[in-house]
Amino acid sequence: MASASRKRPSLSLPLGPLLGLLLALPVGVAALALVQEGYLSHANAAYLGKVYTALDRGKLETLGFSYPPLPLLLLLPWPSPWAPAVLGALALGLGFGLLLTEARRRSEPLLLVLFAGFLLSPAPFYLVAEDLAQTLGLVFLWWAWTFYRRWLDEGLSFHLFASGLVLGAAVYTTPIALPLGLFFALGLGLFRRLEPPAWAAASLVLLFPLLSTLFAWGYLSWTFTGETAFLYAALPKETPSLGTVLLASPAYLGMGLLILLRPRASFLLYPVPLLLFLALPPLGFGYTLPLAVGLLFLFALGGLPRLALGPRIRAVGLGLALLQAALGWALLPSPEPPPDALERAIGHALAQAPPRSILADDRESYRLLAWAGTARPFLLPPDAGFTLALSAPSLYVDRVLVCPGAGALYRRYGEDDPPGFREVWRYKGCRLLERRPS
Numbered sequence: 001m002a003s004a005s006r007k008r009p010s011l012s013l014p015l016g017p018l019l020g021l022l023l024a025l026p027v028g029v030a031a032l033a034l035v036q037e038g039y040l041s042h043a044n045a046a047y048l049g050k051v052y053t054a055l056d057r058g059k060l061e062t063l064g065f066s067y068p069p070l071p072l073l074l075l076l077p078w079p080s081p082w083a084p085a086v087l088g089a090l091a092l093g094l095g096f097g098l099l100l101t102e103a104r105r106r107s108e109p110l111l112l113v114l115f116a117g118f119l120l121s122p123a124p125f126y127l128v129a130e131d132l133a134q135t136l137g138l139v140f141l142w143w144a145w146t147f148y149r150r151w152l153d154e155g156l157s158f159h160l161f162a163s164g165l166v167l168g169a170a171v172y173t174t175p176i177a178l179p180l181g182l183f184f185a186l187g188l189g190l191f192r193r194l195e196p197p198a199w200a201a202a203s204l205v206l207l208f209p210l211l212s213t214l215f216a217w218g219y220l221s222w223t224f225t226g227e228t229a230f231l232y233a234a235l236p237k238e239t240p241s242l243g244t245v246l247l248a249s250p251a252y253l254g255m256g257l258l259i260l261l262r263p264r265a266s267f268l269l270y271p272v273p274l275l276l277f278l279a280l281p282p283l284g285f286g287y288t289l290p291l292a293v294g295l296l297f298l299f300a301l302g303g304l305p306r307l308a309l310g311p312r313i314r315a316v317g318l319g320l321a322l323l324q325a326a327l328g329w330a331l332l333p334s335p336e337p338p339p340d341a342l343e344r345a346i347g348h349a350l351a352q353a354p355p356r357s358i359l360a361d362d363r364e365s366y367r368l369l370a371w372a373g374t375a376r377p378f379l380l381p382p383d384a385g386f387t388l389a390l391s392a393p394s395l396y397v398d399r400v401l402v403c404p405g406a407g408a409l410y411r412r413y414g415e416d417d418p419p420g421f422r423e424v425w426r427y428k429g430c431r432l433l434e435r436r437p438s
Contacts, residue, residue: 014097016097016098016100016101016104017093017094017097017098017101018097019096019097019100020093020094020095020096020097020098020099020100021090021093021094021096021097022093023093023096023119024089024090024092024093024096024124024128025089025093027089027092027124027125027128028085028086028088028089028090028092028093028128030125030129031085031088031089031125031128031129032082032085032086034085034129034335034337035081035082035085037337037338037341038337038338038340038341038342038343038344039129039335039336039337039338040081040343040344040367040370040371041084041129041130041131041335042367043130043131043132043133043134044081044084044130044131044132044370045366045367045369045370045371046366046370047068047071047072047075047084047132047133048075048079048080048081048083048084048366048369048370049362049366049367049369049370049375050072050362050366051072051075051076051079052079052369052370052372052373052374052375053362053369053375053380053382054072054076055076055079055375056374056375056376057375057382057383059382060076068133068172068173068174069172069217070133070136070169070172070173071084071087071132071133071136071173074087074132074136075087075132079373080373081370081371084132085128085129087132088127088128088129088132088135088136089128091132091135091136091139092124092127092128092135092139094139095138095139095142095143096115096119098139098142098143098146099111099115099142099301100112100115101146102146102149102301103115106149110313110314110317111301113314113317113318113321114251114255114297114300114301114317114320114321114324115301116321117251117320117321117322117323117324117325118251118294118297118324118325118328120321120324120325120328121293121324121325121327121328121329121332122290122328122329122332122334123290123293123294123297123328123332125334125335126288126290126332126333126334126335127290127291127294129335130288130290130335131288131291133173133174134173134174134287134288134290134291136170136173137170137173137174137176137177137291138174138291138294138295138298140166140167140169140170140173140174140177141167141170141174141176141177141180141295141298142298143166144163144164144166144167144170144177144180144181144184145163145298145302147159147160147162147163147166148160148163148184148302149302151163152191152192155192157202157205160202160205160206161205161206161208161209163184163206164181164205164206164207164208164209164210165209167180167181167184167209167210168209168210168212168213168214169213171210171213171214171217172213172217174287174291175280175285176276176280176287176295177210178210178214179276179279179280180272180276181206181207181210182207183269183272184206185202185203185206185207186203186269187268187269188202188203188206190268190269191269239277239281239286239287239288240288240289240292242274242277242278244289244331245277245289245292245293245296246274246296247327247331248289248292248293248327248328248331248332249292249293249296249297249300249324250320250323250324250327251296251297251300251301251320251321251323251324252296252297252299252300254300254316254320255299255300255301255320256270256300258316270299272299273292273295273296273299277292289331289332289333290332293328293332297324342427343367343368343371343427343428344371346368346371346425346427347367347368347369347370347371347372347373348371348372348373350368350372350377350378350401351372351373351374351376351377352377353377353398353399354377354398355376355377356376356377356378356379356383356385356397357377357379357397357398357399358377358378358379358397358398358399358400358401359378359379359386359389359390359393359396359397359399359400359401359409360378360379360380360400360401360402360403360409361380361381361403361405361407361408361409361410362375362378362380362381362382363381363405363407364402364403364404364405364407364409364410365378365401365403365430368401368403368430378401379396379397381407390408390409390412393413393418393420393421393433393435394418394419394420394421394435397435398434398435399424399432399433399434399435400413400418400421400432400433401430401431401432401433402414402430402431402433403429403430403431404429404430413433417433418433420435420436421433421434421435421436422434422436
């Protein structure tokens with residue numbers, strides 16, 4: 001009696017993401033060690049300050065209409081100085097996993113060699129330690145690019161739509177996502193021969209989820225706040241020079257030269273990041289050097305042509321990887337712990353004050369608010385009594401915390417003490433004024 005052989009189902013672990021998380025583990029541990037020593041970046045401190053204010057005031061909806069909404073919402077379940085480093089390391093690990101999976105799918109060992117150069121540079125550590133939003137943005141952009149490449153190889157509309165969905169999520173973390181999506185749509189006909197109607201249909205599939213995300217965010221902000229808020233109003237203005245970005249990106253330059261040896265119409269998309277870096281700063285959209293290096297590295301890997309791995313190609317790939325790591329250590333800023341943990345101690349001390357007893361502006365004193373771990377002791381601009389307390393602090397609060405900035409609090413009490421108050425301490429430009437005993 002013949003018996004049909006059946007293939008037993010087997011569980012296969014996602015080795016790519018697991019290995020990616022393992023590679024990101026040292027970066028996460030180093031970032032957590034930095035927090036333990038009292039370090040907290042300006043960007044992550046600002047995110048935590050907004051989350052604490054929304055939690056203590058019971059206005060969670062405001063997080064959806066503050067820049068950047070996605071990191072703020074991710075910090076909501078666990079608002080802590082440790083959280084940005086943990087979430088950033090997890091996101092970066094998943095991004096590494098996507099990269100490893102793509103290298104395996106394309107059978108490109110050279111991609112792994114170049115990836116090793118990026119991994120050995122300080123760029124991953126800087127992203128995790130400095131800015132959760134930029135880490136998430138870079139991972140989303142890489143994920144969108146992998147779906148885009150899958151469409152190029154297989155032609156399935158699903159991958160194009162998925163790329164648009166991921167770009168839609170990236171819009172909530174970085175301003176680069178929107179113009180990059182438009183260039184992706186423009187490049188559809190450059191990578192594959194498409195008739196104009198097919199090109200237009202493919203562009204619609206890619207851009208529909210991206211533009212829907214923007215319109216939905218604008219409508220919801222108008223519904224809940226009465227006005228359409230500007231998504232990127234709080235972006236940093238300082239940006240590195242384009243020459244510094246290129247000098248720190250030898251992999252991008254090297255892959256560009258290799259692509260020029262086999263010129264194709266798709267090469268027109270390769271300089272797109274440089275155009276964005278030139279166009280965005282005059283509009284007020286800033287970016288950091290590690291984010292720029294990461295985006296150029298993404299394009300270098302995505303534009304990698306299929307090459308026979310001879311001795312010359314191996315030598316070129318290894319040389320570019322070593323240059324990527326060496327120039328990264330030479331040019332990228334490395335976060336360093338503060339000489340003492342005094343700022344954290346001050347924040348913890350302020351947290352013990354009675355509710356609404358400290359007049360402060362969270363746009364300027366966000367670092368101390370982040371270390372305090374709560375906004376309860378502070379009377380802030382969103383609160384109803386802030387304007388009255390600003391005009392007569394002695395009637396409403398016991399202390400006034402003044403930090404440098406452009407707000408009304410610093411303009412009024414940046415140098416002069418309000419009547420009935422005396423300066424208790426001064427730290428990094430911030431002053432704590434306490435009411436004199438009557």
